[in-house]
Amino acid sequence: MTEKKIKMSEEEVAFSEIIGDLVEQWGFNRHLGRIWSLLFLRPKPLSPSEIQEGLSLSAGSVSSGLSELQTWGVVKRIRMSGDRNFYYEPETRIWKSVSNVLRTREIRILEEADGGLNALVKRLQEKGKEEHADFQVKRIKQIREAMETAHLLFSTLVNGSPLSLPKMSRLFDKFRSF
Numbered sequence: 405m406t407e408k409k410i411k412m413s414e415e416e417v418a419f420s421e422i423i424g425d426l427v428e429q430w431g432f433n434r435h436l437g438r439i440w441s442l443l444f445l446r447p448k449p450l451s452p453s454e455i456q457e458g459l460s461l462s463a464g465s466v467s468s469g470l471s472e473l474q475t476w477g478v479v480k481r482i483r484m485s486g487d488r489n490f491y492y493e494p495e496t497r498i499w500k501s502v503s504n505v506l507r508t509r510e511i512r513i514l515e516e517a518d519g520g521l522n523a524l525v526k527r528l529q530e531k532g533k534e535e536h537a538d539f540q541v542k543r544i545k546q547i548r549e550a551m552e553t554a555h556l557l558f559s560t561l562v563n564g565s566p567l568s569l570p571k572m573s574r575l576f577d578k579f580r581s582f
Contacts, residue, residue: 410458416445420459430505435461439469440478440494449482449491477504503562511562514555521548553578 412420420441427437438459443450450458456466470492473479478501481490495501525544528537557575 410454412458419445435465435469436473440473443492443494449493451489451491506558506562511555511558514551518548518551
């Protein structure tokens with residue numbers, strides 16, 4: 405397959421910037437959103453050099469960005485028949501992309517924080533009747549309960565089916581009560 409010169413339209417540039425800003429707000433490198441958006445708006449897979457040219461990024465930025473996007477499951481590396489080079493295409497099922505991120509990042513963050521809060525409660529309980537210890541344990545447990553509800557909500561959202569909607573509604577109501 406012969407590589408073509410990539411020229412982005414004004415609309416593609418605008419979309420790329422919007423998605424770049426969006427993923428940056430979620431704590432990711434904005435180039436990840438720009439790379440994904442270029443792939444998403446193109447009807448055929450692109451090579452790393454085409455992405456590099458289209459977005460005016462360095463080869464290193466494109467390479468590391470594509471690797472990270474593959475890790476998150478939002479971009480696939482493929483081969484075109486008759487061509488030795490690798491090309492990339494986006495995961496076009498948006499919910500699958502979002503749920504991959506929720507599953508691998510957000511849920512993990514909640515689990516790590518819960519472990520830290522559990523250890524903190526244990527330390528405070530071992531201190532016994534020191535000033536404010538009981539009060540602090542109660543407050544930390546309140547945060548843990550809210551986090552456990554958020555964990556259940558994310559898990560149900562990511563792994564659920566339409567039949568789990570009533571459960572989601574109850575979890576939202578519980579979460580709002582904190």
